[in-house]
Amino acid sequence: MSIRLIATDMDGTFLNNEHDYDHRRFKKVFDKLTKNGVQLVAASGSSYPRLRREFAAVADQMIFISQNGSVIHYGDELIDCFPLHHDDLKAVLVALTRLYGDDDINQLVISGPTTSFVDQSMDEKNFAVVKLFYENVKRVPNLQDIFKYPLDEPLTKISVNFADHIDITDVTSELDDLLPANLIMENSGFNTELIGDAHATKRNALMAIANQFNLRQNEIMTFGDNENDLGMLTLTSHSYAMKNAALPIRLAASNVTRLTNQESGVLDTIEHYFDFSR
Template sequence: MIDFSGIRLIAADMDGTLLNSKHEYDKGFPALYDHLKTKGVFFAPASGRQLYNLQNTFGELGSDMIFIAENGSHVQYQGRDLFVQSLPMDQVPELIRMARGITGVNIILCGKKQAYLESREPEFLRHVEMYYDRRVFVDDLLAVEEDDFLKIAICDLSGAEANSYPVFRHLEGELQVKVSGKIWLDLSHQLANKGRALQAVQQQLNISVEECMAFGDYLNDVEMMKQAYFSYAMTNAHPEVKKAARFETRSNEENGVGEVMQKVAEAIDRIR
């Protein structure tokens, strides 16, 4: 039997993990989260989503959550930045030019202040509105200044893993080149990923890997699986995530995250 009684930090990806296909968390999540919080357990949504989107998704419930946003490029707790890892400014123009050369993709320049868009293509905007709450249209992404750029997100409706990823694959090692969803490819600083962000949180709060639990489903979650002893891949996860994780739980449609969190709560209740 697994002993969950020492858990102090739980990190969970959002889409495909904590949230169901309607982009909703389970109705029992708020009470479960509040209960764990009273027991001293921290919760960190860890997502490719924008910080402001994560904050708005949870509202008042998230006032004490640790937000790991933009695939680990931006971490904030109670209004204070714990970690920011932006792209080198001199790399951004060339990456945008490369992305522009791929047929059928749309680009989001993800700044710390807000997201910047050129395209107004309706299907693209439908996805943008789901993940980026602070956004502005510009005539030319190359002309954007006075912001820290956390990542470049490429929305590839043809399929990111097969279509746009091969264009940037040779840059792995120099950058984080992550397929973060079926239609999403994210380009970030070499040192920006959810695992390093989680490590920064652990160091700030003096929490060990053995006291940490993480849930994920896609390729941008692999490093996070390695930074938590209790690493869980969803049943619906990408095969590479299942290889990286120690354990597996039910799908996001079956509240797999909540099921394990409930076991954590029960274990902690017995001793705290």
């Protein structure tokens, strides 16, 4: 059975540590994948506008799973999203305020499918980091009152980047008991937790895409390096954890890339699998 769809995580996987990639090499691989009828999916915890920027030259030909599965786009068309209910969002904000002080959280971001919001009190250093991952970011007078402001779209994800002195494993145990049962919290690396609808995962989004394209699991290839990639890495036998991934991620995947994200490990694996060297 041949591969018909490839889904790759971005930061720590497809992108190097400078959040970039070999554009010329990618274009050659992408053209060959397209010629062979293979669909490429970018699956990330960050936003759709950021993903479109990364793949601007071919964005209309790609599928984007953003915010860890809360939003799905085909090119510029919104296919599906999982809105957060007002009461659930409020419960998360109350829990964060109860457990953590201003020095404990670097960046608190609330996102819709195309626009993200931060508090106007966020300093310029952290705002610049948020812009890197979310692209279209607006400041609001008080993030706690987000629903009081005019919104053109539903809100779909909460991102919390914790300060270095906060142990992310403690965050999971501390927040779990306070979150509404219909929400899920996933680690996205960089001491960041993403909170959204429990159904909104990379795995579920990928399965929805597979159903739409009538794909079997063994026709899908996946790449990842972090906890939020585990679902899609265990979905198919053609899964690849990055060489630079932590041991539990490498053990969960069916394969491990021979090169790291710093060495274009995803492109290298695709080239060898399809024998694009010919």
